[in-house]
Amino acid sequence: MRFQVEASLTYDFAAPCEVLLLVEAAHGRDQQVTSDALTFWPPAPARRIDDPSTGERRTVFAASGRINALYRATVETAASDHGLAGAEETAIADLPSEVLPYLRASRYSPSDRLMRFVEREVGGLRGGEKVAAILAWIAEHVDYRAGVSHAATTAVDTLVDRAGVCRDFSHLAIALCRAGNIPARAVSGYAWRLEPPDLHAVA
The missing domain is CATH 2.60.40.2250 (Immunoglobulin-like)
Known part of the structure; x- marks a missing residue:
């Protein structure tokens, strides 16, 4: 395209x-x-x-x-397949070295503070099913609302406030995935179906 x-x-x-x-x-x-x-x-x-x-x-x-x-x-x-069903889990020891930094806690995604939460919510799942469950939890429990976050808002703040914008959703998804030993990172995408089109934060 x-x-x-x-x-x-x-x-x-x-x-x-x-x-x-x-x-x-x-x-x-x-x-x-x-x-x-x-x-x-x-x-x-x-x-x-x-x-x-x-x-x-x-x-x-x-x-x-x-x-x-x-x-x-x-x-x-x-075109690419973004389906998570059936995606296998890879042991950390078998991951490519270039993705290892995306397992660590970071400024906006302090995953080390969310490990118990992830274990309790999705600990019994593996691979793509775990990621899908994390995304479904966010969609069900966090509201898209402008003005509730600011430049210093972290994933933990978003989890507590249960509201934010695309940046906050992506930071929370990244933190929860990393807390579940799934490499994740943030990118800026061009959301072409928005009117007018605009940049969008994606995990």
């Missing part, structure tokens, strides 16, 4: 600084960027620094005052 994506950003910087911008579409097994461009006005000296291990596409630029950035891309995505 082919998508045309665009992100327009405006920043006001009180003093000269360096900025690390992560806004570009990712290259991956199921997604190819066929064309893209990142432009600044007024023009800003910029340098691409891509991460060879994660595939993150980063741009560093010097900024002062008001800077506008416009990113446009044509992206081809392949």
